[in-house]
Amino acid sequence: MLLKFTVGNFKSIHEKVSVSFIGESLKQYPENLAEGPNGKKILKALAFYGPNASGKSNVVKALEFMRNFVLDSNRLYQPGQLIDIDPFRLSTLSKNAPSFFEIEFSVNSQTFRYGFEVDRESVRKEWLFFVMKTTEESYFERIEENIDLNNRFREGWNKKDFFRNNSLFLSTVAQLNGQISKGIYDWFSNLTIISDSNYLRFQNYTADLYRNKKIKGYLKRLFKTAGFDVDDFEVSEMDVSNQQLSILNDEIQRIIKLQVPNQLKVLTKHYVYDSSGLMVDAVSFDLREESSGTQKFFAIAGPIVNSLMNGFPLVIDELDARLHPILTSFLVKLFCSEENSSEGQLLFVNHLTNLMNQGILRRDQIVLVSKERRSGTRLKTLHEQGVRSDASFEKDYLSGEYGALPQTLMNQLNIFSNIEKD
Structure with missing residues (x-):
C-alpha cells in the first residue's frame, strides 16, 4: 500500500513536492477509502490535473526512477559509471545538488519510510525507518559510504563491503537474501507504472x-x-x-x-x-x-x-488517451468502489475534467499540478485549496479559479498578421 511519495530536484521539480494517499477527514464517498496501517484511511485513487508541461508526467517519472533504481542499481551500474539522473536545471542552486526521493508504504502489515539522495556520481544519502503509530525507528542511515546500522536490521551486518557508491545499500542486502529488504524490493517490483509511450x-x-x-x-x-x-x-x-x-x-x-x-x-x-x-x-x-x-x-x-486482486499500486500516465471518457470514468469508479476490496490503488494523469463533477472523486483525490518559474512543479489538492464540497469543481476549475490551467492568450489570435515577408 502506497502512503506517500516525496521528490525534489528532479526534472521540472525544484522544491520538494509530495503525493499523499492518506485521506483527509471528509465525509464524502467513504467507499473511496481503504483501511490503512495504524488506523489511517487510505485513498484508493488519485487524479492529477494541470496544463501541459506543468510536470504531471515528471512526478510519475520520478516515481519510476526510484522504482528502477531500487530494482537495478546494484545490477546495472558498474564501478565509476555515472547515474542517469536529471536534476532541475533552471537554478544555479540545484543543477549540481542531489535529487531527493522518499516513499512511505506498507508491506506485509509493516510500514516503512525509505529514501535516498543521489547525483550523477553517487548515492549521497540513504535511509530506512520502521514506522509505528506515533514514532519511528531507524533501521539504517547512510551518508556517502558510511552506514549506521540498527540491531533490528541485522541482515545488513557484514554487507558493507558489497555495495558501491553508485548503488543502493537496500538493493544490495536484498540481493543477498535479506528478509526485510527483500520484502521491500518485492514491493517496488509490484509497483506498475504505465505511460502513453510504453503501454504496448x-x-x-x-x-x-x-x-x-x-x-x-x-x-x-x-x-x-x-x-x-x-x-x-x-x-x-x-x-x-x-x-x-x-x-x-x-x-x-x-x-x-x-x-x-x-x-x-x-x-x-x-x-x-x-x-x-x-x-x-x-x-x-x-x-x-x-x-x-x-x-x-x-x-x-x-x-x-x-x-485489484493483489492490492498493488498502479500508476497510469495519460489514462484518458485513446479511451472514451465513459470508459475512463468506469475504470476510476472501479477502483473507488467496494469491488476493490484488496486495497488496490490507482494514481492517474488525466485531462478529462468531467470526472471532477461525476460524484466519483473526493476533494483530497483531485490533485492540481502547476509550475512556477522559480519553484518548478507544485502540487495541491482541492481540499488543500480550501474548496467547498458543494462547489462546482469542473466549472470553477475551467474558469481559472483554482489555477493549474494553460495560459493561452485568446484575445491575441493575430498570430500571422505581423510576420515580415522575405
Whole structure:
C-alpha cells in the first residue's frame, strides 16, 4: 500500500513536492477509502490535473526512477559509471545538488519510510525507518559510504563491503537474501507504472495472465463490463527463432531465446450471426487490427486486474488517451468502489475534467499540478485549496479559479498578421 511519495530536484521539480494517499477527514464517498496501517484511511485513487508541461508526467517519472533504481542499481551500474539522473536545471542552486526521493508504504502489515539522495556520481544519502503509530525507528542511515546500522536490521551486518557508491545499500542486502529488504524490493517490483509511450509493452503481460484459467475469467468479465465488442481472446506463443532470428546462427539464437521472454500472439474472437440472430461461426482478428483504444485497454487490463486482486499500486500516465471518457470514468469508479476490496490503488494523469463533477472523486483525490518559474512543479489538492464540497469543481476549475490551467492568450489570435515577408 502506497502512503506517500516525496521528490525534489528532479526534472521540472525544484522544491520538494509530495503525493499523499492518506485521506483527509471528509465525509464524502467513504467507499473511496481503504483501511490503512495504524488506523489511517487510505485513498484508493488519485487524479492529477494541470496544463501541459506543468510536470504531471515528471512526478510519475520520478516515481519510476526510484522504482528502477531500487530494482537495478546494484545490477546495472558498474564501478565509476555515472547515474542517469536529471536534476532541475533552471537554478544555479540545484543543477549540481542531489535529487531527493522518499516513499512511505506498507508491506506485509509493516510500514516503512525509505529514501535516498543521489547525483550523477553517487548515492549521497540513504535511509530506512520502521514506522509505528506515533514514532519511528531507524533501521539504517547512510551518508556517502558510511552506514549506521540498527540491531533490528541485522541482515545488513557484514554487507558493507558489497555495495558501491553508485548503488543502493537496500538493493544490495536484498540481493543477498535479506528478509526485510527483500520484502521491500518485492514491493517496488509490484509497483506498475504505465505511460502513453510504453503501454504496448504490457500486452504481453496481459496475454500471459489470460492463460491463467482463474484470471482469464476476471479479464473477460472486465472487457464485457467495459462494453467492448470482443467475445473472447486467443493467446498463443510465437516462435521467436523462426520469425525474428532466422538470419542468426543456431548458437546465438539459443542464447537470445534464453534471455528474451516468450512473445505471445493475441487474437480477438468475434461471433458471426445469421439473419435470425443465431450464432453460426466465429472470426478471429489480430489484436493489431483492432482500434488503438481496444489495444490500449487490453494492455492495461492485466495490470488493472493484478492491482485489484493483489492490492498493488498502479500508476497510469495519460489514462484518458485513446479511451472514451465513459470508459475512463468506469475504470476510476472501479477502483473507488467496494469491488476493490484488496486495497488496490490507482494514481492517474488525466485531462478529462468531467470526472471532477461525476460524484466519483473526493476533494483530497483531485490533485492540481502547476509550475512556477522559480519553484518548478507544485502540487495541491482541492481540499488543500480550501474548496467547498458543494462547489462546482469542473466549472470553477475551467474558469481559472483554482489555477493549474494553460495560459493561452485568446484575445491575441493575430498570430500571422505581423510576420515580415522575405
